Amino acid sequence: MSGRAAFIGRVAAELEKGLIIYSRYRIWLLSDLISWPFWTIFFFLSFLMYSPSLLSSQYHLNAFTWSFFTFILVSSFMWASNFLATSAQEGILEYVIMTGSSIREHMLGRSVVSFIDLAVGGPVLLLISAAGFGTKISVAYPHLMLVSLVLASAFFYFFSSMLAALLVSLRSPWIIINVAQFIIPFTSGAIPVEVLPPEIRSTITYSPFFYVIHPIVASATGQYFMPPVLVFMVGGILCLAIYLASRVLEDALLRRALRHGKFTLF
Amino acid sequence: MRALNQLAGIVEAELRALAREAGVFIFVVFFPFMFSLLTYGAGQALTGGEASPTQWFYQLIGFTIMMIALTMSSSSAWYFRRGMMTGRLEYIFAAPVSPLTAVLSSALTSVIFNIASFIVVAAIGVIAVYGPYYLVNVIGVILFLALALLPVIGFNLLVGILTIFFREPEPVTNLINAVVSSVSGFTYPIILLPNFLQILGQVMPYSHIVNGARDILAGSFKYVQLSPHLFLLGYLIIGLIVFRVGEITYVRKSGVHW
Numbered sequence: 001m002s003g004r005a006a007f008i009g010r011v012a013a014e015l016e017k018g019l020i021i022y023s024r025y026r027i028w029l030l031s032d033l034i035s036w037p038f039w040t041i042f043f044f045l046s047f048l049m050y051s052p053s054l055l056s057s058q059y060h061l062n063a064f065t066w067s068f069f070t071f072i073l074v075s076s077f078m079w080a081s082n083f084l085a086t087s088a089q090e091g092i093l094e095y096v097i098m099t100g101s102s103i104r105e106h107m108l109g110r111s112v113v114s115f116i117d118l119a120v121g122g123p124v125l126l127l128i129s130a131a132g133f134g135t136k137i138s139v140a141y142p143h144l145m146l147v148s149l150v151l152a153s154a155f156f157y158f159f160s161s162m163l164a165a166l167l168v169s170l171r172s173p174w175i176i177i178n179v180a181q182f183i184i185p186f187t188s189g190a191i192p193v194e195v196l197p198p199e200i201r202s203t204i205t206y207s208p209f210f211y212v213i214h215p216i217v218a219s220a221t222g223q224y225f226m227p228p229v230l231v232f233m234v235g236g237i238l239c240l241a242i243y244l245a246s247r248v249l250e251d252a253l254l255r256r257a258l259r260h261g262k263f264t265l266f
Numbered sequence: 267m268r269a270l271n272q273l274a275g276i277v278e279a280e281l282r283a284l285a286r287e288a289g290v291f292i293f294v295v296f297f298p299f300m301f302s303l304l305t306y307g308a309g310q311a312l313t314g315g316e317a318s319p320t321q322w323f324y325q326l327i328g329f330t331i332m333m334i335a336l337t338m339s340s341s342s343a344w345y346f347r348r349g350m351m352t353g354r355l356e357y358i359f360a361a362p363v364s365p366l367t368a369v370l371s372s373a374l375t376s377v378i379f380n381i382a383s384f385i386v387v388a389a390i391g392v393i394a395v396y397g398p399y400y401l402v403n404v405i406g407v408i409l410f411l412a413l414a415l416l417p418v419i420g421f422n423l424l425v426g427i428l429t430i431f432f433r434e435p436e437p438v439t440n441l442i443n444a445v446v447s448s449v450s451g452f453t454y455p456i457i458l459l460p461n462f463l464q465i466l467g468q469v470m471p472y473s474h475i476v477n478g479a480r481d482i483l484a485g486s487f488k489y490v491q492l493s494p495h496l497f498l499l500g501y502l503i504i505g506l507i508v509f510r511v512g513e514i515t516y517v518r519k520s521g522v523h524w
Contacts, residue, residue: 027437028436028437030437031436031437031438031440031441032437032440034441034444035440035441035443035444035445036444038444038445038447038448038449039444039447039448041448041459041463042444042447042448042453045448045453045454045458045459046301046305046325046453046454047305047308047309047312048312048454049305049309049321049325049453049454049455049458050305050306050308050309050310050312050313050317050321051309051312051313052458054312055458175292175293178293178297179293179296179297179300182300182301182304183300183304186304186308187304191308191311195311195312196311197310197311197314197315200311
């Protein structure tokens, strides 16, 4: 079998594995579908407690709905980072390496679940916001929204691979993931830029995550903080950089595993 | 007396196990600060800098009690799940210990751990917002929580039984945690919720716990606020009954153990 065919076979096997595992836990899907409306209410009101009058502003309701949409996106991919540590702890990773597969390909099996979570959870969130809070969901620039979602999904897939390599040897990587899943989106553009004070607006542009998170909210509200071309160009470069970083870390992890017999970068 | 010795023994072992996981304690203490500061920051932005420190304190205490509620609600579920995964459960069942004693020990450990984390968070919050003079109120909250968390142990047993039937603790606890978090008024007044969710929030023990804790810390607690807690003890009784029925049913079905 040629190298290319073997690669496609391994990727297909990982995707199949991810889908089979996901389909085994149907109770998870049911649990998620019921719990998402409640978590949406919780997050909405936790933020809007400070200004309940915004509950009557359609613009802000729409903007915050897309804020929480980005949270679902980031959270779905961040939790995939936990997968590698679990694989290492359960002794699966050694067998994966023996099959000639790579860590990134192995991560794909878990990331497909992230994509499904986003594909199901995202629309459910929009529906809940419309039905529960009366939000008129709108997207000012649908074509830019599409590009934003593709860019953010690719970025966070590579980012979760990189993070997984960094956290692989921790006993409780979920602690870091749990904290990061909130800090990253809500300090990097998930909260609509136009509602922030001017001094904070310019500060958050220094976050690399801003260039992949802000476009989602901005495409919905129509309020880009910078020219869209510039935002997408920087976002694309960052996506490429994070891909390269994930490859370097994966190679380093593999080299150390072969030399020292355990999966750790430190 | 024998059951008490067993309970003390398991609690000691559980606390030793927890002591080895300092990261969890740091997370439980850090998380309410992180989240309340995040929402406070958003609140400052939304109100043009008019969000008050007492609003931040309101959410800080709310998030802390929420963490307690969530970890307690799932502690029994995870106790059984981890026991089954590691093989520890077989040894527990092989020992002459009642399953109820083992589960209650786990819940008690959870209470001790959570009250310890609450003391740290509440003390910092009280000093920051009300000043050191109000620190004495933290002692009052500890006594209050020791009583008010009893119904949560009953709730915990109900979740544990559900886990045994659904096999996986995460989907069950995820669902229950979502409902409990959103309707209990941890981080916003439940008056912002639709009526039927307000009723659900008041039927469960958590809104009474979090409001009581906040009022004690702020020095505005009234003894009449204790009255719902007597009724909420019904959760403990129901939890114990359901646990016993579940235990008998499961032992009969599986023949040997859980």
